[in-house]
Amino acid sequence: MEKLPQNLKLLLKENVSSLIQNSTSDNAANNINLHLFDQIIDAGTKLIVGQEQHVVNRKSALIFADHAPLLNWGHDCEYLLFDTENGRLLEKVPSQFPPLDFEFNRYLFEDIFTPVRFEPSQAITDVIAGALKGTFLPFIQGERYAILFSGMSNNRHVNDMEFLYRTLIDTYGFKAANIFVLNHDGTLNYNGGPTPIVAWPGDGTAYRMKVDGKGIQADFEKILEKVGKKLSEKDFLLIHTNNHGGHDGTQSNLCTYPSWAAYTASDFAAKIKKLPKFDTLMVMMEQCHSGGFINPILTNSPAKSTHVAAACVELNNSAGGADFDPYALDWIAGVTGHYGDNSNLKQNIDTTADGRISASEAHNYAKAVKVAFDTPVSGDSPVNCGDKMFLGRTASLKASVNWGNGKIYFFKNDRYYRYDWANDKVDPNYPKLIAGNWNGLWPNGIDAAVNYGNGKAYFFKGSEYVRYDIAADKVDAGYPKPIAGNWNGLWTSNIEAAVSWGNGKVYFFKGTEYIRWDIAADKVDAGYPKPIAGNWGSLWANGIESALLADNKKAYFFKGGQYTRYDVASNAIDSGYPVSTIDNWHGLV
Structure with missing residues (x-):
């Protein structure tokens, strides 16, 4: 030209x-x-x-x-x-x-x-905490599968899917092999900026999701057929669609790569109809005109229970954002319990106060905090089944500590478990609320904990810590105190895990790094922090959630729905790990 x-x-x-x-x-x-x-x-x-x-x-x-x-x-x-x-x-x-x-x-x-521009994303800090307890969620008896789709992607659509991908694995313990991502040209690419594609804006770390195919109708149907061959009567399927959508005057459609080709609601639903009978279908759609998919899906779904949530009614458009799409972001944050940068939810989401987040509660939260232009809508069959539909039990543990008396304490948001090492199971009547049971400890949860073995344990939250007297069963007077100025060389906030190694050393973890602390010298050893990668064998290089040293002289590291067992004597991870936390720590999460 x-x-x-x-x-x-x-x-x-x-x-x-x-x-x-x-x-x-x-x-x-x-x-x-x-x-x-x-x-x-x-x-x-x-x-x-x-x-x-x-x-x-x-x-x-x-x-x-x-x-x-x-x-x-x-x-x-x-x-x-x-x-x-x-x-x-x-x-x-x-x-x-x-x-x-x-x-x-x-x-x-x-x-x-160009007077109209997206406002830069900002962290949400001055809001009501809406922590996801997740302690009583019924575990889905069958396998869980997920399909995440975006055709004509912009950065925000890829970022939405990355957030959901992380939530499925880290919060709910989905198997990575059971999550299928279809995006744009079959890679992490998207139209427009920012470029190069390096880090997810949620927390600034590298993208983790593996893209399995293009954002085209043929690839979606191929993956749906593949999943269909695996589905059994007790299985669960989540479908999330993103990017853009149109309406031809008769029905809604989903845009596909590379030229806006329309995947109509009727064709989409016809493929859903070909699936075998299975237990649960949960659908969340972000694209414009997504509400027009609800009835076709409900009419054709072979699942025992189906819930479809959409960002807008059939004839309306959905709002976008600089880094995320508002409706998708809020829905995903709802089932996660926080936003991608770990900031709190904007209001309480657990309206039933049962410690679990249903498909209906996630949609209702996103609807309650919606931005202008969005008109969230949902439907389910049987009616109200979304109230009892869940992604699964939340798998994440916030902190763990060996109390030195045959008991291990696991902390998860505002509750805790007491685990009996000899009996290999959670003690009866747990979990319990921290409030009323841990004198002086933060009632809404902790970040990390470590037992020094001298009658004192230390608990960390945000930029503060407390010293706990084990014999007196309470926090010592004068606490909490700031980490800064009291822990020479340690990060001053947001410590993610800590474990005493039984040799006068404590290891602290944050993000991709760790620090070795000398108890006697009361300071960080020279040369730290160091990267996890290259120093802890095959331990998760992008960080862990909690850690403990058990009575068998093995260290246990937890992340998402899995844990790894580390042999202290040989300084190596035992073969066959990581494995499922739910399946091996009886009664936990």
């Missing part, structure tokens, strides 16, 4: 106000973004206008007018075509989708009027 002449560029840019008036939208001027295409469109060109084509009759310049820049596609937009000789408006082509080059070759478009 021929580049747009500079004089025509200047002419069009100088007449921005008239360009806005040329738009047919009723939106105010400050709600429209204008983008100038850098190349001339020849007469006879078949212009791809979203999911349709439009033949350009005369040699033209193109300005793309986005009438709702904060929403996902499809939503109202226009292709404004101008005469290349005099800059006169030739025609206005309405659409629900942008030009393909706007997605794949963004550098070809110059932003000539």
